[in-house]
Amino acid sequence: MAKYNTLLYYCYSTIENGEQFAADHLKFCKELGLNGRIIVADEGLNGTVSGTPEACKAYMDAVLADERFAKTDFKVDEVDELSFVKMHVRYKSEIVHSGLRDPNIINPNERTGIHLEPKDFMEMKDQDDVIVLDVRSNYEHSLGKFKNAVTLDIENFRDFPAMINELAQYKDKKILTYCTGGIKCEKASALLLHEGFENVYQLHGGIIKYGKEAGGKDFDGKCYVFDNRLSVEVNSVNPQVISTCRNCGKTTPKMINCANPECNEHFTQCDECGEAMEGCCSDACQSHPRKRVYDGTGYYVKVPQPINTTKKNKVQLTD
Template sequence: MNTTPNLSPSLESEPLPYRVLLYYCFTPIEDPTALRNEQHALCIELNLRGRIIVASEGLNGTVSGTIADCEAYMERVSQDPRFKGIDFKIEGAQGHTFRKINVRVKEEIVHAGLPHLKPYQKTGKHLTPAEFKSLMQNDPNVVVVDMRSNYEHNLGKFKNALTFDMENFRELPEHLAEIEHLKDKKILTYCTGGIKCEKATALLLEAGFQDVYQLHGGIIKYGAEAGGEDFEGKCYVFDGRVAVDVNQVNPTILTECYVCGTKSDNMVNCANPTCNRHTVICQTCLENLDGGCSIECKTHPEKRPYDGSGKYERVSNGYNPEIGFRQQARELRKSKEETH
């Protein structure tokens, strides 16, 4: 059984040794803890790294690994009847884009603060990248709405898209009044990989919007299948790459260097951990300031060594991948004791 999705032309013509998988599936999960343990063991077995969230409403993950390991993972997950038809967005990479595997059980697979909404019951109409592009470019009754946070859409967004001034997705309900007057329009929503739009369009339908659509597979799939046309800037991603190119047709740069104001899309963190400003700084300024965002940060006694990238690993939150196996072992022993 071959469940590997078609790779984009860029992956076929310039093969890279690793893959980054972005995926989700809204489906009822009776025992999230059991699924969490299954996913954890599978990723350890296949040497995958990344972040996976399991909840009673489904599965959401971003992982990296070798081509063979990622193909094995996709096949194993797709064989689970609960995830039949799951859509994997695939990108090439030079190596792992995460340090370790982190699998957690949470109330929602996307932190929206809307656990009552079940996208597998009701959500906006899915559009392929080609359908989204056609409506966006040719239908005058269409309004394109970005469902991402400020730091994401400030780096890149679709041309003429409406954005919300929000720090995180949980704030979305507070901003619906801003588009209340557009209820007679076709609302085209989009996000990075599609998952936020599942909840966002369900919320719009609940609020009385009638003609609601979502870009299936999000910006990542649009870039791979539609060339990224009319997406301005770069797409923010939640792994070690921070930002990726999307538009192969008419690319532009939206952002400016925080230090000098020149056009740049080099998203970094300040090397001073007490500042840790997450912003755009051009390579020249970054080198002049030795990874800092100011003279003060350059000379700060706690400044991290600048390695040329401007990207620093997050401080560990104490998650230990082996804890999952110890938990599984205890549960298996307990189960055996109860049956004997």
């Protein structure tokens, strides 16, 4: 039996005095002995936490007992090691950054796409009048995606609104959106409806729930997750690897963060190139003086950055 659980969840619900709530919630999580990352905003909660089964159950019971979060859908993974090394709870403007804060356009509590349970999504996804739309970032869908899904060339979810014109060609189709845990689809589907798309659906619970309840059928590759596992298996029915090593082109399911902390880019790299490149994406990063020691995992505890240093990619807790 696994020693720990990892919980993935979100809930759109109004939180008054969110900054104080975040501070109190951090204290509560630490008292339970949890590690993880939680975003608190006026619009709700978005979190991934890891701890003993007892601590995770106590956390879920407490969250669900709060009427504001009573409908929270927790996805639970059994893991052998904690998925985080610290506990962070941060107050931000949104629980998933879309750049759209007008409640008349984006308000998941009032209007979103029709939620499809995994079995219903599986039955609909291959119909002729259906488009399956991945609303995640490049580095996520390069690692794994549904067969024949439409993917978008975006670095962050905040780039999604700019893709609406590109998606206009599918307005006469049924649009089935999906993401890791469901949170991005709440806003993506709301925006599509606002822009005149009439038949919009979303995979309830995202890829993670689909893997648990539908065996992950037709999801190719692995699913990127926002913790030190970096990716998880989804498909137990007809799995295949679709991602390739950036350096040599060999098929590999392994995704890492570049060992150069001033880069930290997410990319796929085979073990052989990982050893040869010391976990770096390029020769320039490999020769960087602040290069971290590569231990084969490609996950690193966050290192403080020098003033005025810009990362190419920054991991954010979304989905």
